[in-house]
Amino acid sequence: MSDSLTRASGIVFDLDGTLVDSTYVHTLCWWEALQQFGHERPMAAVHHTVGMGADHLLDHLLGDGRDRSQDDAVTAAHDVLFSTWHERLHPLPSARTLLNWCRDAGLTVGLASSGGQRDLWAMMDVLDHPDFDVIVTGDDVDSTKPDTDVLDAALDRAGLDAEDVLVVGDSVWDMQAARRAGVVPVGVATGGTSAPELESAGAELTYQDLAALLDALQEAKPAPVAGTWGARP
Amino acid sequence: MSDSLTRASGIVFDLDGTLVDSTYVHTLCWWEALQQFGHERPMAAVHHTVGMGADHLLDHLLGDGRDRSQDDAVTAAHDVLFSTWHERLHPLPSARTLLNWCRDAGLTVGLASSGGQRDLWAMMDVLDHPDFDVIVTGDDVDSTKPDTDVLDAALDRAGLDAEDVLVVGDSVWDMQAARRAGVVPVGVATGGTSAPELESAGAELTYQDLAALLDALQEAKPAPVAGTWGARP
Numbered sequence: 122m123s124d125s126l127t128r129a130s131g132i133v134f135d136l137d138g139t140l141v142d143s144t145y146v147h148t149l150c151w152w153e154a155l156q157q158f159g160h161e162r163p164m165a166a167v168h169h170t171v172g173m174g175a176d177h178l179l180d181h182l183l184g185d186g187r188d189r190s191q192d193d194a195v196t197a198a199h200d201v202l203f204s205t206w207h208e209r210l211h212p213l214p215s216a217r218t219l220l221n222w223c224r225d226a227g228l229t230v231g232l233a234s235s236g237g238q239r240d241l242w243a244m245m246d247v248l249d250h251p252d253f254d255v256i257v258t259g260d261d262v263d264s265t266k267p268d269t270d271v272l273d274a275a276l277d278r279a280g281l282d283a284e285d286v287l288v289v290g291d292s293v294w295d296m297q298a299a300r301r302a303g304v305v306p307v308g309v310a311t312g313g314t315s316a317p318e319l320e321s322a323g324a325e326l327t328y329q330d331l332a333a334l335l336d337a338l339q340e341a342k343p344a345p346v347a348g349t350w351g352a353r354p
Numbered sequence: 355m356s357d358s359l360t361r362a363s364g365i366v367f368d369l370d371g372t373l374v375d376s377t378y379v380h381t382l383c384w385w386e387a388l389q390q391f392g393h394e395r396p397m398a399a400v401h402h403t404v405g406m407g408a409d410h411l412l413d414h415l416l417g418d419g420r421d422r423s424q425d426d427a428v429t430a431a432h433d434v435l436f437s438t439w440h441e442r443l444h445p446l447p448s449a450r451t452l453l454n455w456c457r458d459a460g461l462t463v464g465l466a467s468s469g470g471q472r473d474l475w476a477m478m479d480v481l482d483h484p485d486f487d488v489i490v491t492g493d494d495v496d497s498t499k500p501d502t503d504v505l506d507a508a509l510d511r512a513g514l515d516a517e518d519v520l521v522v523g524d525s526v527w528d529m530q531a532a533r534r535a536g537v538v539p540v541g542v543a544t545g546g547t548s549a550p551e552l553e554s555a556g557a558e559l560t561y562q563d564l565a566a567l568l569d570a571l572q573e574a575k576p577a578p579v580a581g582t583w584g585a586r587p
Contacts, residue, residue, distance in 0.1 A: 145385075145397040148378055163446060163563075164378040165546040213396060313398040317550045330396075 123326055125305040126341035131229035131281040133272065133304070135290035137236055138172065138312025140216045140331075141244050144291065145313065146206045147171045147199075154198035155182065158191050168313060172292025174235035174265025175199070200239055207243040213311050215331040220251040222335060226342055231255040233275040235265035235294070255279045267297035272304060289334065293322035309334060356559055358538040359574035364462035364514040366505065366537070368523035370469055371405065371545025373449045373564075374477050377524065378546065379439045380404045380432075387431035388415065391424050401546060405525025407468035407498025408432070433472055440476040446544050448564040453484040455568060459575055464488040466508040468498035468527070488512045500530035505537060522567065526555035542567060 138144030148168040155162055162182050170178045175196040179187075223230045232253045234241070238260045245251075255278045262270035276283055283303035290296065291312030299306035300323035308319030308327040316327035328334040371377030381401040388395055395415050403411045408429040412420075456463045465486045467474070471493045478484075488511045495503035509516055521532035524545030532539035533556035541552030541560040549560035561567040 142396050142398075145378060145381055145401065149382060152378075161444060163375050163544060165375075165544055168378065168546050211394060311396060311398055313401050313546060315548050315551050318548050 123337065123341060125287065125325060126338055129228065129285055129287045129305070129342070131231065131276075131279060131286040132223050133231040133233050133275050133286060133288045134220075135172070135288075135292070135295050136232060136234035136241075136244055138213075138291035139289055139295075139309060140213060140220075140232075141247050142211050142213050142311070143203075143206075143244070144168070144171050144311075146210065147203060150199045150202040150206070151178065151182075153202055154195050157198055158195050160195075169293070172235060172266060172290070172294040172312070174237075174259040176259075176265055177235075177267070177294075200237070203240060204243070207240075207246075210244070210247050212248050213331055215335055217249060217251065219331045219335045219338075220248075222338070224252060226338070229254050229279050229281055231257070231275040231279050231281075233257045233271040233288070235259045235271065266292075266294040267301070269298050269302040272298055272302040276302070276304070291319075293318060296322035296324045299323065307334065356570065356574060358520065358558060359571055362461065362518055362520045362538070362575070364464065364509075364512060364519040365456050366464035366466050366508050366519060366521045367453075368405070368521075368525070368528050369465060369467035369474075369477055371446075371524035372522055372528075372542060373446060373453075373465075374480050375444050375446050375544070376436075376439075376477070377401070377404050377544075379443065380436060383432045383435040383439070384411065384415075386435055387428050390431055391428050393428075402526070405468060405499060405523070405527040405545070407470075407492040409492075409498055410468075410500070410527075433470070436473060437476070440473075440479075443477070443480050445481050446564055448568055450482060450484065452564045452568045452571075453481075455571070457485060459571070462487050462512050462514055464490070464508040464512055464514075466490045466504040466521070468492045468504065499525075499527040500534070502531050502535040505531055505535040509535070509537070524552075526551060529555035529557045532556065540567065 134140055148171055152164050152167045170181045179192055230253055236259055238258055241258055255275050257271045257274045259265040262274055264270050286304040287307050288299035288304045289307045291309050292314055296306045296308055296319055306324045308324035310316050310329050319327050367373055381404055385397050385400045403414045412425055463486055469492055471491055474491055488508050490504045490507045492498040495507055497503050516536040519537040520540050521537045522540045524542050525547055529539045529541055529552055539557045541557035543549050543562050552560050
């Protein structure tokens with residue numbers, strides 16, 4: 122049993138690939154957007170940049186010495202292509218169960234995504250509008266993951282101390298940002314990045330999926346059963 | 355320098371995710387095909403079954419105790435959806451250079467894929483019709499990877515001894531089949547499965563991409579330069 126799970130008073134989730142099954146769709150949409158502007162990159166390379174915002178993602182795929190004059194157009198192309206998928210996306214298994222359990226357990230629950238506002242409400246529709254205490258997107262900050270801005274903003278707005286917060290994500294950028302922000306990096310392999318890769322990027326704990334994380338949380342932190350408040354020993 | 359690379363007299367390639375950048379497209383097409391028949395599976399789970407043929411893939415995703423009456427229809431749906439992508443696919447970087455180098459170096463060059471004939475010639479178009487000594491697809495055998503049938507058939511038709519053959523693939527199923535067939539399993543991380551995952555599945559050697567494999571082969575096995583036959587010491 123992890124002391125970090127027992128001690129946590131807050132939990133901050135990444136969105137794409139962590140709560141919504143969208144990482145592979147982002148991969149295809151960035152691949153296609155890059156193609157349309159003459160940049161051919163292997164899909165696996167694109168996949169492993171998803172989780173950063175457009176600012177860092179294009180640096181990684183095209184080099185930071187590039188002509189940046191097309192960046193906005195490439196990013197807009199990705200956003201247009203991704204929007205065509207909004208209706209077809211699904212939550213990752215156990216996402217809603219886990220979010221509800223975290224609320225019932227008294228945790229402060231946040232969302233910190235490198236993605237923009239444009240997709241946020243569509244993804245909230247996919248998740249059936251969970252009750253987050255705080256939501257921060259890439260549009261709210263100067264720099265996305267692996268920088269700490271979205272996590273810092275979420276902690277600040279929620280009034281949480283970093284060391285008592287679990288940050289759950291599926292990408293190496295989530296783990297790097299969490300490690301830098303001083304929170305507990307928790308990796309889930311739901312975006313196609315394996316547990317060993319997440320550990321190499323700084324994950325303190327890794328789980329195959331959200332159901333396994335929920336099992337670990339329930340073991341570490343027995344939650345009050347709804348309607349039985351006061352009955353716990 | 356690897357003795358296995360130096361000793362090799364033959365090299366057998368997987369197709370999807372190894373020579374052609376199609377693993378992520380297969381993932382989306384199987385995901386969509388399963389959806390159309392009422393089976394929702396996370397995309398990362400689908401991704402990690404790509405590399406098997408439809409026979410084993412559906413067992414892994416739906417359980418081998420399922421009603422199999424829809425298998426042919428689900429598989430046909432995948433094939434139809436994948437066909438819409440034929441024109442948009444690209445070779446993985448260095449695929450054609452590596453295949454040409456292997457020919458120049460005197461290696462017997464084979465292709466052994468779990469995929470079917472339907473996609474084969476479209477993928478040969480993508481690769482600009484390389485000169486394989488032998489081609490075996492999932493339609494030629496009773497059982498696809500991780501069983502050894504496609505590799506056994508390729509070795510048999512090419513008259514190669516297993517221990518002198520490199521088998522290059524991007525999936526755990528390629529590595530498992532190669533290990534069982536007694537050939538040298540060589541993993542490339544071009545399909546989004548990481549080198550550590552490929553090593554866990556039995557890879558003797560792993561490379562980030564085909565360019566890195568080509569570098570290693572050139573170091574292990576100096577090849578005659580075209581037109582200078584007889585000039586080597």
